[in-house]
Amino acid sequence: MKRLKIGNVELENPLILAPMAGVTDQPFRLLCREEGCGLAYTEMVSAKAILYKNRNTRSLMEIHPQEGPAVLQLFGSDPEILGRIAAQVEDGPYAWIDVNMGCPVPKVVNNGEGSALMKNPKLAAQIVTAMARQMKKPLTIKIRKGFDDSSVNAVEIARIAEGCGAAAVAVHGRTREQFYSGRADWDIIRRVKEAVKIPVIGNGDIFAPEDGARMMEETGCDGVMIARGAKGNPWIFSRSLHFLETGVVLPPPSIEEIKRMILRHIELQISYKGSHAGLFEMRKHVAWYTAGLPRSSALRSRINQAETYEEFYAVVCDMTDQSADES
Numbered sequence: 001m002k003r004l005k006i007g008n009v010e011l012e013n014p015l016i017l018a019p020m021a022g023v024t025d026q027p028f029r030l031l032c033r034e035e036g037c038g039l040a041y042t043e044m045v046s047a048k049a050i051l052y053k054n055r056n057t058r059s060l061m062e063i064h065p066q067e068g069p070a071v072l073q074l075f076g077s078d079p080e081i082l083g084r085i086a087a088q089v090e091d092g093p094y095a096w097i098d099v100n101m102g103c104p105v106p107k108v109v110n111n112g113e114g115s116a117l118m119k120n121p122k123l124a125a126q127i128v129t130a131m132a133r134q135m136k137k138p139l140t141i142k143i144r145k146g147f148d149d150s151s152v153n154a155v156e157i158a159r160i161a162e163g164c165g166a167a168a169v170a171v172h173g174r175t176r177e178q179f180y181s182g183r184a185d186w187d188i189i190r191r192v193k194e195a196v197k198i199p200v201i202g203n204g205d206i207f208a209p210e211d212g213a214r215m216m217e218e219t220g221c222d223g224v225m226i227a228r229g230a231k232g233n234p235w236i237f238s239r240s241l242h243f244l245e246t247g248v249v250l251p252p253p254s255i256e257e258i259k260r261m262i263l264r265h266i267e268l269q270i271s272y273k274g275s276h277a278g279l280f281e282m283r284k285h286v287a288w289y290t291a292g293l294p295r296s297s298a299l300r301s302r303i304n305q306a307e308t309y310e311e312f313y314a315v316v317c318d319m320t321d322q323s324a325d326e327s
Helices: 026-034 047-051 056-061 079-089 114-119 121-134 154-164 186-195 209-219 235-246 255-273 275-290 296-305 309-317
Strands: 015-017 039-041 070-075 096-101 139-146 168-175 200-203 223-226
Touching: 015 235, 026 039, 026 255, 047 056, 047 070, 047 079, 070 079, 079 096, 079 121, 096 114, 096 121, 114 121, 114 139, 121 139, 121 154, 139 154, 154 168, 154 186, 168 186, 168 223, 186 200, 186 209, 200 209, 209 223, 209 235, 223 235, 255 275, 255 309, 275 296, 275 309, 296 309
Parallel strands: 015 039, 015 223, 039 070, 070 096, 096 139, 139 168, 168 200, 200 223
Antiparallel strands: none
């Protein structure tokens, strides 16, 4: 199995948990790590928010000692601020620092950040240069295929980033205009891989254990980043890793395994965020864990009404695979 090395950091395996706002918090990263994830990204953090000492950013930046390698992802559009903050935070418990150039969310794009940077290669170059000059740890970028179909420039941006000091590039095979619709274009990942010498991480449409191996074979990419395929499914890492090592597809988790994972997740959430916030945060996770399961709609309704851990526990323990699917 191919090992992924970025700068002076070598990972146990090439399977990476993508940054997802509202999803890849510390509890979820820990679960994915326990299931074999080679590395996880934090939720993206505003460089300006760090600069102005916004209290909400502190929890986003915390890394648990048992997480193993983790990456802090920053976003912004001011080269001076990004360079300054990268130098300030790189001594933290991060394998490297990443800058987001792919987020499609309107409030981010309208500020000239995220995927909006792909429309401004000159500014993207200034950002990478400013950050790389002030850092000792590796700097990476995460981009998309392009902003829209008329401006597919992932290859150009990747070359610019490499020339300005980036140690690796992650490529999502969709344009900003697509958001998460349609199919990811893996061919653009292959084209980027052929255009640069730094490692390339492929991202987009990894939902089954075989998908990561197929992406690496078809594109030549050095690592695979898993995003939506990990929601409610930390097992995608252990199952994908097993497939990479043996060529055998393990069966999906049983109802009992799902129940155990949900209960482990809520315990981590409560420990990290407190009872009230932890229970509230778990509602969306339970919806992902139980999608397609028998009586999942009724289960989600009961979970959304649970106000204590005891009530939550009782609902989860009632999960059964004996009823017809009502989801």
